Amino acid sequence: MRENIIEIFSSIQGEGKYVGCRQVFVRLEGCNLDCTYCDTENEVGRHPHCMVEERVGSHKLVPYENPLSAEQAAEIIMRLAGKVPHHSLSITGGEPLLHVSFIRALAARVSLPIFLETNGTLDKALAECIDCISHVSMDLKLPDVLSAPVWDAHARFLAVARTKDVYVKVVVAAETHDEDVEHAARLVAKTAPETLLVLQPVTPYGGCSAPSPARLLELQRIALRHLPDVRIIPQTHRMMDLL
Numbered sequence: 001m002r003e004n005i006i007e008i009f010s011s012i013q014g015e016g017k018y019v020g021c022r023q024v025f026v027r028l029e030g031c032n033l034d035c036t037y038c039d040t041e042n043e044v045g046r047h048p049h050c051m052v053e054e055r056v057g058s059h060k061l062v063p064y065e066n067p068l069s070a071e072q073a074a075e076i077i078m079r080l081a082g083k084v085p086h087h088s089l090s091i092t093g094g095e096p097l098l099h100v101s102f103i104r105a106l107a108a109r110v111s112l113p114i115f116l117e118t119n120g121t122l123d124k125a126l127a128e129c130i131d132c133i134s135h136v137s138m139d140l141k142l143p144d145v146l147s148a149p150v151w152d153a154h155a156r157f158l159a160v161a162r163t164k165d166v167y168v169k170v171v172v173a174a175e176t177h178d179e180d181v182e183h184a185a186r187l188v189a190k191t192a193p194e195t196l197l198v199l200q201p202v203t204p205y206g207g208c209s210a211p212s213p214a215r216l217l218e219l220q221r222i223a224l225r226h227l228p229d230v231r232i233i234p235q236t237h238r239m240m241d242l243l
């Protein structure tokens with residue numbers, strides 16, 4: 001089994017509930033959504049090479065020819081994880097659930113908990129690998145960043161993900177509407193009310209601008225009407241210029 005992988009490296013988790021935890025990251029190619037603020041080159045086949053951090057913490061990436069086998073990827077992951085204790089293996093993208101068989105193959109070969117970073121829309125794919133996964137970082141995409149809303153897909157997805165450690169992350173921009181944040185909070189409250197909701201101010205890209213501090217607090221107030229745990233957490237790795 002082989003897949004095109006964009007990069008493999010060790011860094012800290014920069015977002016959400018586990019911000020600051022040390023992880024190995026595997027970024028898989030391809031996505032089923034089209035967010036306006038996307039900064040990942042997702043076109044399948046665009047990465048003839050996987051960029052691999054050779055020495056843990058060095059930030060120096062060297063190219064490996066794609067596609068990589070699960071065995072090759074696992075060997076790189078465990079080499080990085082062997083030098084420093086890591087919290088987990090973050091499988092991200094793109095949308096990693098487009099590669100369920102590869103996720104299963106990796107999970108069987110690495111001795112780290114699997115942390116899935118997903119756009120939260122592919123519930124059937126999640127159900128096929130949920131037994132391998134310890135943590136789910138689920139994005140909930142608001143309609144104004146997509147060509148079509150995905151509310152129903154998110155509700156189905158969260159119903160599967162709630163059987164594991166899951167938190168939900170909503171990226172908010174200056175343009176974000178109150179009613180969309182309210183809809184998101186209601187959706188989470190209806191499906192899995194114990195779930196942490198993270199409001200993440202957008203890192204400006206693709207014409208989006210960050211919300212003002214006052215807007216962030218107002219959006220948190222709206223979400224807190226429906227959920228007990230709503231936190232504002234920005235992308236911290238960008239602040240520190242980490243991978």
Ligand code: SF4
Pocket residue numbers: 031032033034035037038039040042093094095119
């Ligand atoms: S889900 Fe993530 S990878 Fe896919 S288009 Fe949106 S931001 Fe980009």
